[in-house]
Amino acid sequence: MRRGDEKFPDNGFEAWGGYMHAKIAKLEEQFSARAGTEDIITNIFNGVSIYVNGFTIPSADELKVLMTKHGGIYHTYQRSDDYIIASNLPDTKVKNMSLVKVVKPEWITDSIASNRLLDYRDYLLYKNSRTQRQLNFKKVLKNDNSSLSETKNFNCEAGSLFPNEIQNTLLGENNLGDITMHKNETESKPIPNDPLPSTSNTVLLEKSKENNISVDLNQHKPSTVAKTAADPNFISEFYNNSRLHHISQLGACFKQHVNDLRENSNFLFPAREDLKKSILAKYDYNNFSQLKFEKNKVIMHIDMDCFFVSVGLRNRPDLRGKPIAVTHSKGGQGRPKRPGVDRSTEFGLYKQKQMKKLGIATGKPEDEIVFETRVDNITDEDDKYGSMSEIASCSYEARAKGIKNGMFMGAALRLCPNLETIPYDFDGYKEVAYTLYNTIAQYTLDIEAVSCDEMYVDCTELLADMNVNVQSFASMLREEIKRKTGCPCSTGFGGNRLQARLATKKAKPDGQFFLTEDLVEDFIFEIKLSDLPGVGRQTAQKLESLGHVTCGSLQTLTLATLKCQLGIKTGAQLFDQCRGRDPTPLTFHTVRKSVSAEVNYGIRFENENQCIEFLKQLSAEVHSRMQQFKVIGKCITLKLMVRDEEAPVETAKFMGHGFCNVINKSTSLSTATNDVEIITREVISICKKQNIDPKEMRGIGIQVTKLELINSKPSKGSISKFLTNNKVVKKETEVKSELNTDSKMFEVAESIKKPVTNESYGSTSPKKSPVAKRRGRPPKSMKTQLSSTKNAMSKFLQGQNVTRDLPYKDPMIRDVPKEVPHNIEQPRPKGLIGLPWDKVRELLRAWLESGQSPLQCDVDMIVAYLQEMVVNKNTEKLFVLMNFLRRMTKEIGRNDWLKVYDHVTEQVQNAMIAVYGKRLFISD
């Protein structure tokens, strides 16, 4: 029995498909004419079928659209007669395949541009022999004067999946490794008020017609290298090479990417059908048992295996299976000790500090505390184990020897003398990450981005919709990711995010694990506390000193004890975690709360001027980021790292910060700003007050918090005002009398003290294209713009033909337990989606005035439409429609219609909470 049956009893009218269906059939005709014109433009690719392998520009999704529009065929899985479109292939693949039809994506784009099918042989990725690779690059090398903002900031524009990326190059055996590749400057936007105007002279290497061309690129390398922060190019140089900076930027970039995808999606996932077909073709379902997860939720955690290493190994198959580390250091060469270095003193200070901390935390005498540090294996000698270059990522073979991420190269070499190193490939990480995210996004957008190589995915709806079992889904998905990226990944499944995450750890490397309900209790018992997310070095050591190393052991402590030992929140979290519980829902939409920039490397000033000059530059950097994210802020914090008086002047790590004291000082402004002058002034003022010898500075950071969106009008009428939390809703309803006009109802409460946080900061959606404007739809990337429109429309049309057989009832509704309101559980029926909101209002009015009893299928359609508005952030019109519905149902005053209103409201608010974390303010 359908859940809705009780609420909306069938009165016999439903057999006709419902009132709404009949009505919209007419509207649909208007659209069908338009949709048709967008279908096929030319027949250039008549009879041509392609299969896209790996990362390409345009992306596979974009190529799919292009092929469809120009009469060609796109295959998700490779067929024998397909042209293989690729920009690069891992050597392993090259060895095992025929290359006669491996063609560069430019074949497609150039053919479209010249409106005829060009000879594919001119676009072969490999010609004649496998070793003769065609160089195909159009690339900009920058010289030493280039502006920093052009090179270090990632660009996450939704307009193209990978807009500023360099053309993929085939370096092959040519050793061009130490040349820095940069984005094409012609695509970089000038940043207004940028205090560092671009003075870069660029060298454009035009595409060569020759094979095996040899260009002496070394002559373009920077002639001088910025050594310390006193050098004007230092920030740029440093950020370009900083792994942590890249990790952080990429993380933020993909959180935004998910925001953008959700914002621009119609939440139809045609790729599900393809996947389902290949699963059915490949797997015998009898081999799989039906897995049951806690609370019937299926949360997937997905994580690339030793990400940086895997990406680096795509071009170095010869190194597979060996102990590998990604690091700046070449490794192996001993270096004479810098004068003044006193590692033992410096490391001693670190140890002392840690000991003191633990002594306070545990109440033990300091000499009883035993602990390890990562400097334990580093000596003061100028031998080959002295490198303090950090390992960003290491292969599983290296891990087997005890090497860990973050370890110093010297210590690692001591553990594994034959450890091989590979350089960073920051562009590669971004490519692979995009492919990863876009692959998942084909199937669902219930994604919480964690970092560039890791995310949580709520698969509950997806799996129910596809009606496939989770094992085969996991296998096919991982296969697809490996095929597209050339990198392995692991997935874990559980009933909540903690379980999924722990399952991934178990699955690694290159595996999958399903932590089903029946396994949780035993599984969690053995888990080490230090493996729990949120439990780092300090917490783990503290817990160990309390006598607990595993979750099972910690289960003996009461909630009160844990809270007392670790604080209220942390204690409660740990109490849950060690039992495998995790009440925190996935968050699909993130809102930025701070912007900061800091440099704790290479800070060596000779005088105050240099320090002030650096503060100006760093302020400019923060200002530039604030512009990028479109925020202003009220609170400015300066962070200073100052050499501890006992620490040696020369640090153990070259240009490192050494043993320091940290100072944080902040100012609160009366009004939010992103003015570079104000930031600079405040920051310099704070710095001067500290009275620190510039020679002793080792690190500087600037952070801006209490953010507001630029252009968010604090006055009434702003969209932000519709969004408010429950608390405020209550308060306001008490105060406000019933409002009758739509416009008046826009006045919504807002917490006065809290900054506006309803919209994602730093949305990088492109300007609306003329097409998008004409349709009145949100801006979309090329991919979503074309495919979604087509799909929405064509599915809409199809839907009409089968209306009577398939009323818009969703089986999911009855399957999903009601107590999980965090996510939008229902796949959206297609009926109304795509219609202008005012048309829908007319339909609503007609429906409400029809005198009929409401039908479930019509209600579902309305709900789907309104939820789509939430997702598209069309809150303004949503607000109008909701209030319209409220007023109309009240006027009718019949119980069944009032129930409809309650039901719709509940569904819309669920969507609001999922997307914004807040409820829509509705007058009652």
Add this chain to the structure above:
DNA sequence: ATCCTCCCCTAC
């Protein structure tokens, strides 16, 4: 009680 500032911790 609740806020603010200045930390500390964690994660990637």
Add this chain to the structure above:
DNA sequence: TAAGGTAGGGGAGGAT
């Protein structure tokens, strides 16, 4: 040589 960033959660303790 080496590139030790950045955002968010939370706690202690003082101001309101």
